[in-house]
Amino acid sequence: MMLPSDFELHRPATVGEAVALRAELGEAAALYAGGTELLLAMKLGVLDYEHLIDLKRIAGLRGVTCAGGELRIGAAVTHRELETHPDVVRELPGLAALERAVANVRVRAAGTLAGNLAFAEPHADPPALLVALGARVVLVGGEGSRELALEDFLVGAYETELGEDELIEAIVVPVGAPGAVYRKFQVLERPAVGVAAVGNLVGGVFDGAPTVVVGAVDERPVRVGAEMLDGAALDDEGAFAALAEAAAEAVEPVDDLSGSEDYKRHLTGVLAKRAVQALGDV
């Protein structure tokens, strides 16, 4: 079997060349990284392009670096690299654990984090935790480069702020958050609900309200106000019940193959509680 339609393959060696191709070819071209989303959609005939711009041969998009309190993840970095990278494992074990549970080993070996974020498929794992951690995307285009908070980059289902001549060059994640946890529920290939929690406990009590973000339910990550936990202890059942209720109400689920609206609200509450409680273990 071939892909249903023919295309030209471009393999730029630099980011500058890739941006120039993007400007020249416009909508006839797609950026192409691991292909785990793009090739599937092209096989099904859902997407069709005359040109693919392969980003994997651009040395400048490879690698993870850790400096100045931030991890910088190049756009060609795969889930597998993130799962195993010593800097990620040391600085952000919660992100390494999330990456280890994305899809399956083959998709992790080929698929990139940048491709995941750019595709903006709502049923994705990384966005919730990365939003909770305050991650940014570095975009580069004809007019130079700019940075956007990931939360602002993700607009809706399959919709981002990426400009027509832009590409994601890197994802920048602040490190040093005291605890960062992600908990998900999944029966199909992709998560039904995933909740990220970032926060700090001092002497068994929350030092400030933790940041709680729900992914995979709505079209984009949703923040849950968790003030009730400020100063609460890990065994404060009332505060956690209030958190579960707030989380269940913060989302707007739709019935789909992952479950009914009610079921997903319930899962969201349970996972919010579990994710925040797990901050006590990190």
Place this chain on the structure above:
Amino acid sequence: MSATTITTRINGREQTLRVDNAELLLDLLRDRGLTGAKPSCEMEVCGACTVQLDGLPVSACTTLAVELDGRSVETVEHLDAGGELHPVQQAFLERSALQCGFCTPGMVMTAKALLESNPQPTRDEVTHWLEGSICRCTGYEPIVDAVLTAAQKMAA
């Protein structure tokens, strides 16, 4: 048809090929008689098409053939090239880890990739690595046993 000239190593043999851009790796392999990797779900879910690309397991059903350029691919056919079964294959036999055998080439290649990156996995690590490799005959226990047996064989 747009095509690209690539230099690659298929099961240890270096070669230069002209491939259509739209061609999938699974078809390139099967057209050359390497039919161990199989089309099944064709959406990266089941693992029947698993081969090792530069050592890592990938779904050949959703990988472009041009991705072989400058890289090396190994399929199940290569494992007994030295005249002996690979320890993973031997362990699958000993543990009766196959029924119809449809999933076996993918399972074996996935297991081999695991043992190359983690020679002494725990049972949980094996199970986690094999998630995404589906056995339609559902004989998962002996498959996990076989991978652990292979790890022991390879350490000895």
